[in-house]
Amino acid sequence: MSGSSKKTKEKQVIEIKKIENKNDRVVTFSKRKSGIFKKSSEIANLSGAEVGVVIFSESGKPHSFGNPSIEAVVNRFQGVNPxxxxxxxxxxxxxxxxxxxxxxxxxxxxxxxxxxxxxxxxxxxxxxxxxxxTQGWWETSIDDKNLKQLSQMEATLEEIRKTVQSKLKQKKLACGGASSSSLPPVNPP
CATH class of the missing domain: 1.20.5 (Single alpha-helices involved in coiled-coils or other helix-helix interfaces)
Incomplete structure (x- = not known):
């Protein structure tokens, strides 16, 4: 499998131009505006800077963000003492x-x-x-096993049989000699 490597999509460069569809422009404005405000907030929080951003939408409505407030930033910019x-x-x-x-x-x-x-x-x-x-040894086909593997499988199954018989006897005794007819007979192979 030479030459097979994971292909990743490279960062796409979007051409900056006016969006023709009005609905698309409104959606883009909303998304980009919140992104700018978020980045402005990060700058203010990380560096302690006072930040003011004012954006006018296409309809002329102002949108602003300020930290600590837009008024405080504008007053400071204009040199007005609070x-x-x-x-x-x-x-x-x-x-x-x-x-x-x-x-x-x-x-x-x-x-x-x-x-x-x-x-x-x-x-x-x-x-x-x-x-x-992962498939257990007991779930694999015995046709695929060699003599040694079959012998090991037989020995393991014999140990399991003995353990089950022992537990069964313990359960019978714990039940106070419950009727043996309610339990299946244990017949060694």
Missing amino acids: PPYDIITSHFAEAQRQERIAVLNQKQNSLLHQITAEKDREKRIKAVAKEKK
């Missing part, structure tokens, strides 16, 4: 935001550990299932 009560409020809001982020990060880490543990568990279960799927 009133003193806003500073206190913004510090309080920032402390709450940081605490919420810490809690969410802990939950995320916990979930990631659970996912890893479940993946490991799945691997172990699959390995056990694979072992159980």
Whole structure:
């Protein structure tokens, strides 16, 4: 099987041009907008930067994202000092935001550990299932066995027979000598 290797689909490059279909444009705008806002949020959370993004849809409706808020980012950009009560409020809001982020990060880490543990568990279960799927010696055809294998099989079956007889006798005694007619007779081969 030379030359057979796993083929993967390469990352497709999408040409950047205006989408002609209006419905497709609306869907694309919605998806891309949320992606931009998500990336802006990641930058703000990871680096502590203040971020503001304003996007106008084709219909002229503004969509905005700001961290800590779009107003705070615009005011800072314009050089407007917030009133003193806003500073206190913004510090309080920032402390709450940081605490919420810490809690969410802990939950995320916990979930990631659970996912890893479940993946490991799945691997172990699959390995056990694979072992159980292998055919047992008693399920194989005796026509394919040689003399030595047949002798081993006979000896193993004899051991199983003896074990079953012993257990059967124990069960009979445990039942207080139950009627032997209710149990099948044990006849050695």
